Amino acid sequence: MMMAPIAPPGTPHVPVLLAPLLRAVAPVSGTWLDGTFGAGSYARALLDAGAARVIGIDRDPEALERAAAWASAFGERLTLVPGRFGDLAAIAAAAGAPALDGVVLDIGVSSMQLDQAGRGFSFLRDxxxxxxxxxxxxxxxxxxxxxxxxxxxxxxxxxxxxxxxxxxxxxxxxxxxxxxxxxxxxxxxxxxxxxxxxxxxxxxxxxxxxxxxxxxxxDELGELARGLAGAEAALAPGGRLAVVTFHSLEDRVVKRFLALRSGAAPRGSRHAPETPGEAPGFELVTRKPIAPDAAEVAANPRARSARLRVARRLDTPAAPVDPRALGLPRLALEGLA
Ligand SMILES: C[S@@+](CC[C@H](N)C(=O)[O-])C[C@H]1O[C@@H](n2cnc3c(N)ncnc32)[C@H](O)[C@@H]1O
Structure with a gap:
């Protein structure tokens, strides 16, 4: 893993892998949930691409405060909810949208969080x-x-x-x-x-x-495991799940979850215990993760380790995944127990 390049404070968040994400989930319609609202770039792009409504969640109160200036321009099409995407199914239901057409998660910290010395994320700023x-x-x-x-x-x-x-x-x-x-x-x-x-x-x-x-x-990995399960529970048949990760620990969890729930993981292996009778909940849209191209990395060096995986929800009941099959470190598993 390389060092995140330092950026001047106030530099806006540059959305990562946004164009390939929009291509992979097209056509966009209905109600989407953006579980990592951040600067709102994904949410705005989904609204522009045809989403009737976006529910934006962020656990950082500052992210939602920053959006207040422009979010009202979208009226009832954009609902902002402070909270965690681990609770996304309950949040969507409470917002009147128990069956979603899409869920996007762009895991990790935003540039605003990283670049503000006062948030304490950066080893380059006191x-x-x-x-x-x-x-x-x-x-x-x-x-x-x-x-x-x-x-x-x-x-x-x-x-x-x-x-x-x-x-x-x-x-x-x-x-x-x-x-x-x-x-x-x-x-x-x-x-x-x-x-x-x-x-x-x-x-x-x-x-x-x-x-x-x-x-x-x-508790980022626990949140990720809960968020993936929540997305499966809340997505309507045909709904799309798109997840952007930034390091191998995160990507492994998403990869294993989607492999297990799409039937792509070999059954009965150490990572995929036998669970007979469960129909796959997803179909993979991306068999391999999508990485940023050279032009995106040149324009935004922070994007270089990003990976995007996309899947489509099938018309089957949601099924629980054994968290031990997700490749989570022991510590994260203890937190989930
Ligand atoms: C990488 S940024 C997202 C940027 C956004 N996609 C954009 O382009 O503007 C991640 C954001 O997700 C938020 N976040 C991270 N984990 C979260 C969680 N478990 N629940 C809710 N928000 C979370 C962070 O506070 C941060 O604002």
């Missing part, structure tokens, strides 16, 4: 060690200052695939005895001291640990 998308609940500093060493190491290893996880956790616990971690650069500084200096083209030494803490603080 700010409070926060990382909460919803601006409520325990912060990254709470985890770093309070968790036992072994739990910290597990988070860094499982959510950041950080091989030096134990060494980093030991150093954090040692340092926090002298003074608690309060800022992003304080933690980034420890990681820079501890890990080898990156060669040109290699990621910043804080990349994996910051990703791990962000995933833990926001």
């Amino acid at each position: 700010g409070p060690l926060d990382m909460r998308m919803s601006q409520s609940g325990p912060t990254a500093a709470d985890l770093v200052n309070r968790l036992p060493e072994a739990e910290l190491a597990t988070i860094l290893y499982e959510y950041g695939e950080e091989r030096a996880s134990r060494r980093i956790a030991r150093a954090i616990v040692q340092d926090r005895k002298a003074a608690p971690f309060t800022t992003t650069l304080q933690l980034a500084g420890l990681l820079e001291r501890l890990l080898p200096r990156p060669k040109p083209g290699q990621p910043h030494p804080a990349t994996r640990s910051f990703q791990a803490l962000r995933i833990a603080v926001n």
Whole structure:
């Protein structure tokens, strides 16, 4: 994983893989749900492409506040709901749309969140060690200052695939005895001291640990598993599900979910336990994930690791997927239990 290029604060969010997404879900009509509203670029594009109505969900109150200035221009065609896409089926039903024609999820943080030092997501900008998308609940500093060493190491290893996880956790616990971690650069500084200096083209030494803490603080993988199941429950027959991910941990979950629920996964394997009698809930629209082309990566380097998967809901009852078959790290599974 490469370092996210730094952008000046206030730089608008550039939507990722939007054109291929619109092509893959065309024609757009009826009621769509955008579970990761962000700057609203997907929602606006879906409305422009023919959606009669879009329900936009974001767990970050700032995202919805920012949209207030323009959202009213769409009148009743755009409904904004603060909340989590893990609850999307209930949110859609409460908004009067129990059967959706499409669900889009563009997982992860927005440029606005990443570029605002005060949100604490970036190891390149000094700010409070926060990382909460919803601006409520325990912060990254709470985890770093309070968790036992072994739990910290597990988070860094499982959510950041950080091989030096134990060494980093030991150093954090040692340092926090002298003074608690309060800022992003304080933690980034420890990681820079501890890990080898990156060669040109290699990621910043804080990349994996910051990703791990962000995933833990926001329970991102648990949300993804709940959101996929919610989409299957809420989509009408023929409805489309489009998911954009940004790293392999996320893409693996989407890939396994769609393989299992489209009948593409070999049955009876370690990842797809035998569940006789279940009819597939989806048909794959994209057999392989769609990646940004060279022009998109040149225009928006942050898009380079994005992957899009699209599936079409079939006319069958929704069926539960065993979360153990989704390739989730053990920590995320414990949260789902
Ligand atoms: C990558 S941005 C989406 C950008 C959007 N597609 C656009 O083009 O403007 C992700 C957004 O999803 C939100 N988000 C992430 N996880 C969420 C969740 N589980 N529930 C609701 N919102 C979430 C974040 O707060 C962020 O605003």
